[in-house]
Amino acid sequence: MMTSERTLELRVDALAKRFGPREVFANLNLRLTRGDALAVTGRNGSGKSTFLKIIANAMEATSGRVAWRDGDADLDAAALTRAIGYVAPYLQLYTEFTLLEHVRLMQQMRGLPLHESGADALFERFGIAGRRNDRLSTFSSGMLQRAKFICALIHDPPILLLDEPMSTLDPDGIAAMRELVSSRRMQRITVIATNEEEDLDLCTKRLAIG
Numbered sequence: 001m002m003t004s005e006r007t008l009e010l011r012v013d014a015l016a017k018r019f020g021p022r023e024v025f026a027n028l029n030l031r032l033t034r035g036d037a038l039a040v041t042g043r044n045g046s047g048k049s050t051f052l053k054i055i056a057n058a059m060e061a062t063s064g065r066v067a068w069r070d071g072d073a074d075l076d077a078a079a080l081t082r083a084i085g086y087v088a089p090y091l092q093l094y095t096e097f098t099l100l101e102h103v104r105l106m107q108q109m110r111g112l113p114l115h116e117s118g119a120d121a122l123f124e125r126f127g128i129a130g131r132r133n134d135r136l137s138t139f140s141s142g143m144l145q146r147a148k149f150i151c152a153l154i155h156d157p158p159i160l161l162l163d164e165p166m167s168t169l170d171p172d173g174i175a176a177m178r179e180l181v182s183s184r185r186m187q188r189i190t191v192i193a194t195n196e197e198e199d200l201d202l203c204t205k206r207l208a209i210g
Contacts, residue, residue, distance in 0.1 A: 007071040008034045008158055010055065010189055015064035017050055024050055025209050028064070032205070034158065037181075037190040039203035046210025048193035049088065052161050055191065056086055068159070080159075082110045085152035087145075088163035095137040099128065099147055102136060106151045114154070122150045126176050141168040149177060156184070162192045166199060178202060 015028040024047040032038055040048045053059035055066050057080055068075040068083070075083060094102060100119065107114040123129040126146040131139070136147060145168045152160065160181065166174050181190060181202055192199050200206070 007069075008189060009069045010159075011065070011067045011069065012055065013065045013067075015051075015054065015066065016062050017047065017054065017059075018062045028207070028209075030207060032189050032191075034189055035186045036205055037185050037188075037192070037203040039200050039206045040191060040193040040209060041195055041200075041206060042209035043195075048209055049090070049163050051207075051209060052086075052088070052163050052191060052193050056080075056084055056161055078111075082112060082155070083157055084159045084161060085155070085157035086161045086163075087148045087152045087165055088161075089167050090163075091148060093136050093144060093147060093151075095139075096135065098133050098135055099123070099139075099150070100132045102147065103151055103154055107154060110155060112155050118156075119150070119154060122153060125180065126150060127172055142170050142173060145169050146173050146176075149180070153180060158188050160188050160190045162190070162194075162199075164194060164196075165192060166194075166196055174198065 010032040012028055012030045016026040017024040028051070030038070040051055042048050050059065054061050057077060068080055094105065097105060103119050104114045120129065123132050126149060128143060128146055131143070136144060139147065165177055169177060178198070192203060194200065
């Protein structure tokens, strides 16, 4: 459990990643604290998504160190899972479930309860409250992206990682995403992998890769 709103920190030291002989990036160093919003920019294939996966503990670095710290202690894997909200095109949803069932499943996997009033508020915010009991297999690509945001935000995470977050969203979905990201920015560390100007406007810092 987070001890203070001021103690959360991401430390990246001399981070490098290679796939065989190909160097994706090397010697990346940064510090982020709560309230920071980092834009990770670079051409397609430069390693933006790889960087997000590494800091999310979903991929190993070739060398260097990533540490999420709460005060004087590193967050362990279980605590990090509960702390992160993650949205990316390559994250798959279980489309045999309804929207509400999927949100409940995500909370169970985090070991957290589902507060249905909070879920209802997010369903309303993203304009899909009427589809909460529909299977995700019936959703359009834009609606599935909204569902990903709901799953990522339902536990009000102190860490929010977004990879190309506006992908497939219509203007209403983009507006909802921007409002939800910006309204809670000071309570979080936010990292967005993007080259879109609309996304860059949400950020206070930038990291160029490649």
